Amino acid sequence: MTKVLVLHSVSLLRSALVALLKSEGAFDVFSAGWRSAARHVGALRPDVCVVDLDCPGAAGLLDGGADADRELLGAGTALLVLASAGRPGALRRAFEARALGYVDKHGSPHRLVRGIRKVAEGERFVDESLAFGFLEASRMPLTARELSVLARAAEGESIAEIARGLHLSNGTVRNYMASATRKVGARNRIDAIRISQCAGWV
Template identity: 55%
Template sequence: MIRVLLVHDICLFRWALAEVLDRENDIDVSAATTRDATDRVRAVRPDVCVVDAESPEPTGQGILRKLSKLAKGKGPGKSPALLVLGSAHRPGPLRRAFEAEALGYVDKEASPVQLTTGIRQVAAGKRFIDGSLGFGFLQAADIPLTRRELSVLSLAAEGSSVSEIAGVLHLSTGTVRNYMSAITRKTGARNRVDAIRISRGEGWL
């Protein structure tokens, strides 16, 4: 039996998808919000965590990274394999998922059969990449911003001030301003607002 933890913050989506997976004879599914996910991992000890690649993680310590950093090896803290749900036109989340060492990638527009196939592959320790996400991965490789710069810009896009960003990321305000200057230069933007607009348009945020 493959133990699966489905992580999503939209209740109807979470439970509808759990209902689909629960029909499979070899899959035992549980569900959690991103807030509860790490505690549920320790309680359920899933083989696979299915997570939306676009789950919020502006600080770089979001759910994908938290799950990937769970203690590896033997015992209840063993890290489950990660399978993410992504979109080809959103390369930023795909890159964050890759950096979090996700093993499986399924297009959000794929059929349930594709998802269950991915879960079985990942549970067996094999990489699974939905073919329709190939272009998204090519775009992800071309993102000019580093993960830290994306974290800064994500917080800025949420309306956080320089001092608030500094507090969340444990940086000095001067360092945050340097990051914003680099972001503006790399994106070819006129200012911070323009950098956010460009990055959203490119699917980096």
């Protein structure tokens, strides 16, 4: 029987996903919030881990890339993400974290079930409805450093705080901010953050 772990920050949605998967009968399903994710993964050793890309906790997993993915999930666990085509940046980050399955969270439940079965067998699964999002993801204009500066700015950090956190000068941070603002076609820093968040880049 396929062992599935659902990671989600919202308890109600976790419970709904668990109930849906248990009704299929072919899965042994567990769930956890982000704070206890590592402990659950270590104890359960799931075949598949299901993650909603819109969860705040998902960013920590994906932003670390493949190394963070392997550290949290372990070598024997496949990552399947619930995604939206309108957030290409999140799709790109999931791809870089070596997610094997991509299910449209606005699609039908049977697609999620099929996706889990596929990735549990080591096969890639991508919903057709996410194809355009992947094309958009390939066009992300920002560098990793520009993304990290924007992400910290989105958390409310000042230029000086970002500079200290990233071990950069204030002027360098301003240059990255200006470059990111120009590349996304924003009017100012706040607009750049809004555009980047809507695209799922930060």
